[in-house]
Amino acid sequence: MHSPLTSHLKIAFKILRYLKSCPCLGVHVTKTSGMLLTAYSDVDCAKCIVTRKFVTGYCMFLNNSLVSWKSKKQNTLFNSSTEAEYRALASVTSEVIWILKFLKDLQIENLLPVSLHCDSNSAIKIAANPFFHERTKHLEIDLHFVRDKVLKGVVKTVKVDSTNQIADILTKGLDTVQHLKLVKKTCLVRSFLLKMDIGESLRSVAAKFEKF
Numbered sequence: 001m002h003s004p005l006t007s008h009l010k011i012a013f014k015i016l017r018y019l020k021s022c023p024c025l026g027v028h029v030t031k032t033s034g035m036l037l038t039a040y041s042d043v044d045c046a047k048c049i050v051t052r053k054f055v056t057g058y059c060m061f062l063n064n065s066l067v068s069w070k071s072k073k074q075n076t077l078f079n080s081s082t083e084a085e086y087r088a089l090a091s092v093t094s095e096v097i098w099i100l101k102f103l104k105d106l107q108i109e110n111l112l113p114v115s116l117h118c119d120s121n122s123a124i125k126i127a128a129n130p131f132f133h134e135r136t137k138h139l140e141i142d143l144h145f146v147r148d149k150v151l152k153g154v155v156k157t158v159k160v161d162s163t164n165q166i167a168d169i170l171t172k173g174l175d176t177v178q179h180l181k182l183v184k185k186t187c188l189v190r191s192f193l194l195k196m197d198i199g200e201s202l203r204s205v206a207a208k209f210e211k212f
Helices: 006-021 081-105 121-128 141-151 166-170 176-185 192-211
Strands: 025-027 037-043 055-062 065-073 114-118 155-159 188-190
Touching: 037 081, 037 166, 055 081, 055 166, 065 081, 065 166, 081 114, 081 121, 081 141, 081 155, 121 141, 121 155, 141 155, 166 176
Parallel strands: 037 114, 114 155
Antiparallel strands: 025 188, 037 055, 055 065
16 A cells, blocks of 8 residues: 555456456355364465565354354464464464354354364474474464363364365465365355345336436
């Protein structure tokens, strides 16, 4: 905003073209038997050349329906991608605990352990193994509640391939094929009914103005 370049304008036009092509794309909530809570977390590789800060992204599914998601640039700099991945696990763990409490108020229980999908082997090992002292002694203490929740059986970390990491859509610029693949996995669908409703609403509003 303070030092706009031509490249920034091109990116803005690209975003507008994408939004124009999918105005009716929305989250599709489906009804299925059973209850299963899963989560995916990921970070980019400090691609911001200005701040070098990582972007954290996570998404959570209740059965096959997307119920929570977030993409945010992290507030502090990290020494390694492993530390950033571990911070992402901490963020999604906090969200898991909140959703579990919310579901408990709705009398929905027996969802433990919640699977946390991550594509970083090192972050998963740190979360599961308390003997990585030399590698984790510089980390903040509040991050280690991930390990505590793993030991208590609240969550369990699951290794996922980068190509199937749904949270990538919130942290990285993907090619068209991979982007559409992950869009499908997040159950985002085009609602033609919504498109018709919007069109009819606009026509009804125009008709009312014509009366005046």
